[in-house]
Amino acid sequence: MANPNLKSPLTAILSGVGEIFRQGETITPLPPSFRLDGKQCLITGANSGLGFALAVDLAKRGAKVWMACRRQIPEAGNQVAKISGSNLVEMIHLDLIDLASVDRCCEELKAKNVQIDLLFNNAAAALPASRFTKQGLEEMCQVNYLAMFYLTNQLLEKGIIPNQTYAQNGLVEPNEVPRIIFISSDTHRSSKDIDIDALGYETYDFRTAVQFYGYYKIVMNTYASELAQRLRTAEKIDVSVHTICPGPVNTNIIKEAPWLVRMLMKLLFLLFFRSPSKAAKPVVYLAAAPELNQQTDRYLHYITKKAMDERCKNPEIRQKLWEKSSALLAAAFAKKA
Numbered sequence: 001m002a003n004p005n006l007k008s009p010l011t012a013i014l015s016g017v018g019e020i021f022r023q024g025e026t027i028t029p030l031p032p033s034f035r036l037d038g039k040q041c042l043i044t045g046a047n048s049g050l051g052f053a054l055a056v057d058l059a060k061r062g063a064k065v066w067m068a069c070r071r072q073i074p075e076a077g078n079q080v081a082k083i084s085g086s087n088l089v090e091m092i093h094l095d096l097i098d099l100a101s102v103d104r105c106c107e108e109l110k111a112k113n114v115q116i117d118l119l120f121n122n123a124a125a126a127l128p129a130s131r132f133t134k135q136g137l138e139e140m141c142q143v144n145y146l147a148m149f150y151l152t153n154q155l156l157e158k159g160i161i162p163n164q165t166y167a168q169n170g171l172v173e174p175n176e177v178p179r180i181i182f183i184s185s186d187t188h189r190s191s192k193d194i195d196i197d198a199l200g201y202e203t204y205d206f207r208t209a210v211q212f213y214g215y216y217k218i219v220m221n222t223y224a225s226e227l228a229q230r231l232r233t234a235e236k237i238d239v240s241v242h243t244i245c246p247g248p249v250n251t252n253i254i255k256e257a258p259w260l261v262r263m264l265m266k267l268l269f270l271l272f273f274r275s276p277s278k279a280a281k282p283v284v285y286l287a288a289a290p291e292l293n294q295q296t297d298r299y300l301h302y303i304t305k306k307a308m309d310e311r312c313k314n315p316e317i318r319q320k321l322w323e324k325s326s327a328l329l330a331a332a333f334a335k336k337a
């Protein structure tokens with residue numbers, strides 16, 4: 001059911017503040033003593049905000065952390081290593097504006113024989129107006145959804161995330177199946193329905209940008225839910241897929257907003273939004289909690305258990321979205337050749 005309160009930057013922020021005080025069935029984050037030694041994690045957009053905090057948290061727990069970023073290489077990685085005290089932090093270049101960069105990132109991981117246990121699809125942009133990538137696709141659609149669809153599917157198809165469904169290399173213990181975590185937003189509830197035909201080419205301006213930010217989250221959630229379905233059989237889960245809205249977090253997500261709006265929002269962020277390290281805790285829970293070993297397709301709103309918008313579960317839309325996303329990628333690669 002669409003929530004009309006999330007349709008402008010201000011109402012989205014006020015709704016986010018209200019969410020901090022909302023009650024519901026909650027999870028208990030993992031204690032700092034919970035270890036992830038031997039696990040390999042890949043986090044997109046890990047040089048800033050929530051992604052950076054996640055990198056620190058996972059590194060402190062002993063995991064090997066791959067920070068997939070488009071800039072601040074190696075400074076952001078050095079900072080994570082310093083704060084966490086870990087020597088298991090690596091950076092890898094990934095710019096989701098360029099699909100060839102996704103290919104290079106996967107090839108590098110494959111060449112290094114990396115096996116990812118935990119993937120965090122975290123990177124996203126909040127643009128003030130639509131613009132187009134060199135592949136001819138609208139940028140927020142590509143960065144916040146399509147390149148992530150491509151990256152995730154490539155990691156699965158190449159067996160970089162071990163799995164039986166696509167790569168036949170996933171013979172792991174049932175309690176150690178890889179997990180894929182999508183960082184979403186409850187703004188997906190306010191979104192219009194998915195327009196399969198227009199996907200990739202819709203335009204927006206400052207007045208409608210927040211709606212399109214939420215729109216690409218409902219698109220992403222729909223893909224995440226379909227992926228969860230494809231990565232399981234009636235008998236077993238091959239790879240778990242979970243989705244989370246971290247709630248309002250004091251990060252750099254509004255860095256492209258006009259100056260005055262940015263200053264006003266930054267003040268609200270500082271006063272009311274939670275810190276990235278606090279917001280990272282339920283994300284780590286989704287990625288590692290033993291009680292989720294036999295579960296997939298869970299949705300959290302910060303620490304509260306919820307269902308994602310019911311429209312994400314429509315099997316016909318899910319199928320059509322997958323086909324359209326594959327077709328958009330094929331067209332983008334054909335154009336490039």
Ligand SMILES: NC(=O)c1ccc[n+]([C@@H]2O[C@H](COP(=O)([O-])OP(=O)(O)OC[C@H]3O[C@@H](n4cnc5c(N)ncnc54)[C@H](OP(=O)(O)O)[C@@H]3O)[C@@H](O)[C@H]2O)c1
Nearest residue numbers: 045048049050095096097122123124185248249251252253
């Ligand atoms: N902050 C909130 O209140 C809030 C609420 C709900 C959901 N979220 C979600 O939380 C996630 C993390 O965002 P954040 O709040 O931590 O914001 P952030 O500080 O701006 O972090 C976003 C990350 O995504 C990266 N990114 C953007 N475009 C990219 C591209 N083309 N290629 C590769 N990386 C790219 C950014 O890299 P650069 O530094 O190079 O731009 C940055 O590392 C996002 O999915 C966001 O939608 C945030």
